[in-house]
Amino acid sequence: MRFRRAEKSEEPEINLIPLIDVVLVIIIFLMLTTTFTKTGGLEINLPTAASSDAATVSNEIVVAITAAGDVIINQQPVADRRIEALAAALGKAVPSGQQNPVVVISADAKAAHQSVIDVMQAAQRAGLAHITFATQLTSP
Template sequence: MRIRDHRADDEPEINLIPLIDVVLCLIIFFVITTTFDARSVLKLELPRADGEPAPAQSRALSVLVNADGRYFVGDREALRTDLASLKRTIAEVAGPDRDRGVLLRADARTPHQAVVTALDALGQLGFRNIAIATAPETAAAPAPRATGVAR
């Protein structure tokens, strides 16, 4: 006489609900962490200068050059560090308005060529109101300011 074992009829199954929960939490985590402000990552040490601060411009286009020579226009990063890529990024962010002011913020440790490339790209695109941000000579006031306007 053969006794049948009913446990063998139970087929194993994989419950996907916990896996879906984990994947959903990971997606939410990555979406939230990638939307942080890009400028909070940039640590700029502005060059020092004496002089009168220029009046702040509310609609000024912000061009940042970090210590590695990478460019950030507004809230977008230029894909490469060459002139054509920088001009394309500036044109996309600024649109057709070439009369608006530009605030160039370059790290004090930035290679001089990176600053010249940024100025060249802005000049070729037709921007004439360019200010270079500097930090005050004294360490008491850490807020950056624009000290000069190139026309």
């Protein structure tokens, strides 16, 4: 009797290509479904002046804040620093016949942040919605 020898069975091997496909699909899924949260705060883009010619606007109210916290509206000092007094002074500084004047705040670098906030609140109470900040030209 002739016995057949058992044929050699193939060695088991692990096919990595399907494993790589599954991992890539999982990575793509995570990238698409992940949300990034922003921290609560203000985004501030600091302005830069590109040209040396400053545009002049006829209906603007210039508010200067000194390092000591003194407020000067259209070159007229305001004695009282309270928000109500600043709002009244801003209301009087509105050019006659002009609608929606622009409030230009020019604060000293060492001025208290609270002084700037007070001027912004006073402008809001006076009904002035357009507020901008003066910039200084950067030296080349």
